[in-house]
Structure formats: structure tokens, C-alpha cells
Amino acid sequence: MNVKLLGFGALTPVLLAFGVAVAATGSGALDPVASSIGCVAAIDPSAPVNQTIKDLNATQLGHAKTVYDVSVEMKLPPRAAVVALATVAQESYFKNMANPTVPKSMTLPHEGQGADHDSVGLFQQRPLPPDGEGGWGTVEELMTPKISAMKFYSALKRIDGWETLPITVAAQKVQISAFPDAYAKHEPLATALVALIGGGAVTCQNGAVGAGGWAKPVPGGINSYFREPGREDHYGVDLGGTRGTPIHAASSGIVLIAECNGGSNCDEDGSMSTPGYGWKVDILHPDRTVTRYGHMWRQPFVRTGQTVQAGQVIGLMGTSGNSSGVHLHFETHTGAPANNANAVDPLPFMAARGVTLGKSG
Numbered sequence: 001m002n003v004k005l006l007g008f009g010a011l012t013p014v015l016l017a018f019g020v021a022v023a024a025t026g027s028g029a030l031d032p033v034a035s036s037i038g039c040v041a042a043i044d045p046s047a048p049v050n051q052t053i054k055d056l057n058a059t060q061l062g063h064a065k066t067v068y069d070v071s072v073e074m075k076l077p078p079r080a081a082v083v084a085l086a087t088v089a090q091e092s093y094f095k096n097m098a099n100p101t102v103p104k105s106m107t108l109p110h111e112g113q114g115a116d117h118d119s120v121g122l123f124q125q126r127p128l129p130p131d132g133e134g135g136w137g138t139v140e141e142l143m144t145p146k147i148s149a150m151k152f153y154s155a156l157k158r159i160d161g162w163e164t165l166p167i168t169v170a171a172q173k174v175q176i177s178a179f180p181d182a183y184a185k186h187e188p189l190a191t192a193l194v195a196l197i198g199g200g201a202v203t204c205q206n207g208a209v210g211a212g213g214w215a216k217p218v219p220g221g222i223n224s225y226f227r228e229p230g231r232e233d234h235y236g237v238d239l240g241g242t243r244g245t246p247i248h249a250a251s252s253g254i255v256l257i258a259e260c261n262g263g264s265n266c267d268e269d270g271s272m273s274t275p276g277y278g279w280k281v282d283i284l285h286p287d288r289t290v291t292r293y294g295h296m297w298r299q300p301f302v303r304t305g306q307t308v309q310a311g312q313v314i315g316l317m318g319t320s321g322n323s324s325g326v327h328l329h330f331e332t333h334t335g336a337p338a339n340n341a342n343a344v345d346p347l348p349f350m351a352a353r354g355v356t357l358g359k360s361g
Ligand SMILES: [Zn+2]
Pocket: 224, 234, 236, 237, 238, 328, 329, 330
């Protein structure tokens, strides 16, 4: 921000919480020491705002959830999280920003760099001397999303009537923002995020995104490979087993689809002339990959929108849909929604996640 912060405890009208005038000028490039939390949201992408949320990566969504969770811990109404998330959207676009002007910030986990004075972190708060000329806290505190959010909310609470102030009015009131509308334009996104996170539609995984926490869906061997010669339209691997073998979620995530695919009766065994996957489940994982499970026996045990844990039993092996015998048809996709274009060979996909498919046991 452009304004020098007074002591954080001072009851200045400042409310420099909003003093966040100028958008962070982050490079946008992911830094190798990015934060470790990763979240994923179950979204109906029909609303434009949900398209925006869909474009947030797992780390950005994780920061949004952290900011929301702090509002709950501090027993603040949802409006506080809307104001905070609109501010974060404007200041850093949900990236924990370091600043080369504040060398210490560069040594802490971050996902981008800003160069606005000595502002750092999600909220672009200015650190105390000697690292900066602000009053919000130490560099370590401001680069810790949870603490920076606590500081933001503490400041927000000191504004009389903050609960009913439009975001843009608040910004104007403090006369710090050169672009008072800048916060308000993020209000629909912030509101949608609060609804999603507050409604439990966001699931998070600690640890490095996409690393660890992957499991073998079934123990059986491989009957058919990904796009093998003569079956170029086979976008998965077929894993063998007997009817009723439990199928496990390859990793934690959200069920995008749990359906009878193809239009035939999925409770009957399929054939080579039966269309579709039969009983089918798609799961979206925190690293924004999707795993797909086809030809299940009976209706899956999970439903669309449900959160699942790695290894959770989601259904039973069968031969519904376009299938000539009992097996699990397993696909891996590098994006959502899953389609043939983003299907990749499950063997290297799973190997990269520490799981070797096809070995019995
Ligand atoms: Zn198959």
C-alpha cells in the first residue's frame, strides 16, 4: 500500500486494512517454495463466477480457505470473510507475495513477487522496521496467511459499522485507495467463495500438492493398456479382479460424477454392444487431476459433490456398460472436466505419485 501504517494498535480511522490501494504487481510465476496447502472445490461451472473460481489453482484456493477459516475462528460473520477475500483478490489474487525490497520475505514460502513499496503477503501489509516502514507485524507474520488474515480482521473490527459498509464505500472512507472500485469488483467472487467454503464444498489436503496420498484403486493386474495398438480409443487401463472387488479412490478429492453412463440399465451386466462406462465415478483431486472408474457393479457408494479420502471404497468391480467381462476401467486426466484430450496413461501418472499399477497384492 502507499500509505505508511501507524502502529497497528492505534485506533486510527485509517484502517489501513483497506489501505491496500495498489494491486500487487506479482509476476504470477510459481515459485519453487510455494505454500503447501492445496484445496479443490466442487463447482457447478455454469455460473460465470464459478468459472473464475475454477481458474484458481489449489494453492490459491487453499489461501482463500485459510482466510475464511480465520473469520470463523474469530467468530466473525460471513461478511467479514467477503471483505477479506475481496481485498485479497485485489491485492495479491490469492498468492502469498514476497517482495525483493524486503529480502527476508524472499526466504519464506511464496508464490509470487510484488514490488509495491515494502508490502508483502496475501493482504500486501507493510512490515515493521527494520524490514519495512509499516506497522502490521513482522515479515514472518505477514507472510503467514493465517496470521496476516488475523491482523486484517482485527483491523476490520475496529471500523464502526463495517458489517453494513459496502466494500467500495469503506475503501473510499479511508481515502487510501486510488481505485475505490477495485475491491468492489471482486465482491461476487468473494461472496461465491464464502458460500462454497462455508457450505463445505471445498476440500483441502495438507502437504505438497499432488505429492503423496495416492493409493492403488484395485490390486489386480493389467488386462489392457492405455491406447494400446488396435485400441487407440481406449483411454484407460483395465485392471483385473473378481466381481465385487472393492474399488478405492486413488486419492482424496471431490466426486465430480457418479452416474449410470451410456443410457442402458447399469444394474445388468453389459456387453460389447452396450454403450458407455456403465456405473461410473469421476473424482477431482487437489492437484486438479481427475481419476475415472468405470463398469462398476451396482450403484457407486459415493454421490456427486461428496468429498472422498484416498483409499476410500467408492464402489465394487463389475462389468456394466461397454464391457465384456469383470474388470475396473481406470483413467487418469490432467484436467477437469475429464475428456479424451486430457487423458494420460495411468501407469506413468500413478508411478509419478508413488503407485505402481498392475502388480498383484
Ligand atoms: Zn477399459
